[in-house]
Amino acid sequence: MSPNPRQLTLLSVVQAQGSVTVEQLADTLGVTLQTVRRDVQRLADEGMLARFHGGVRLPRSTTENIAHQQRQTLNADGKARIALSVAEAVPNDCSLILNIGTTTEAIARALLKHRGLRVITNNLHVANILCTNPQCEVIVVGGVVRGRDHGIIGEAAVDFIRQFKVDIALIGISGIEADGSLRDYDYREVKVSQTIISHAREVWLAADIGKFNRPAMAEVASLSQIDRLFTDAQPPEPFPALLAEAQVRLTVAAP
Known part of the structure; x- marks a missing residue:
């Protein structure tokens, strides 16, 4: 996938903070929880984010980097x-x-x-x-x-x-x-x-x-x-x- 501008902003926020709750992302981006959850799911499916209960973080594998395009x-x-x-x-x-x-x-x-x-x-x-x-x-x-x-x-x-x-x-x-x-x-x-x-x-x-x-x-x-x-x-x-x-x-x- 090619992330849209809102999803790119979401990725930047997560990268800057390490881990973020879904509620914090909704407040920061000025969108609904449903929109954030949908974006997070798409980005997680592509391996660009890792989900945990109530929030999201960057993938933290010590053995494999994320893809070049991502x-x-x-x-x-x-x-x-x-x-x-x-x-x-x-x-x-x-x-x-x-x-x-x-x-x-x-x-x-x-x-x-x-x-x-x-x-x-x-x-x-x-x-x-x-x-x-x-x-x-x-x-x-x-x-x-x-x-x-x-x-x-x-x-x-x-x-x-x-x-x-x-x-x-x-x-x-x-x-x-x-x-x-x-x-x-x-x-x-x-x-x-x-x-x-x-x-x-x-x-x-x-x-x-x-x-x-x-x-x-x-x-x-x-x-x-x-x-x-x-x-x-x-x-x-x-x-x-x-x-x-x-x-x-x-x-x-x-x-």
Whole structure:
């Protein structure tokens, strides 16, 4: 399904708060309980929400991410705002690595007017977006293409990235847990992301507010390995203290 504007707003509310009662959703959206229940049922049937008695939350599987098309619709406005903030900070004439994720795809769209970029990516969506910029050279990582999101993973991808040292790694992540660990679902993707982090002079993490306290199985890195974090709202507790301790520079995208 393609969620309608009201359902997209509903998803954004749930993502921002973690879990919400049906009554709270009806008040926030200004609609009837019957309308909210119908929307929640449709979104739950598509795997975009998980229901519990009296309320709804985001799916919280630690082993499998939700589908790429569904992730594109989740907090799309927040991701677009994050992308603009990142693009404002990226200088012309620099080298970048962008990894897999719908947030990095939004960043790629925001970089279309930059000049003199050399971009390495294991995300075919990012490559397709940035190759339309004549002022940008795109280098696609070799490896196994994962069909569900066109990400490139595996040992061949790791070996390819090891050839380079870039100015900035722009990375997305599936979840940031309360111990400061950055987590993802596919261990083959994790190994690629770890290599990207170790082959960049600076590491910038782009993560919308729904990624905080979201569990995933495999650890990619810790906040101490990140230089800058771009997000769309003030992170919840305990993350402000964790970010300060790790000396991560926080940028909250303007509304």
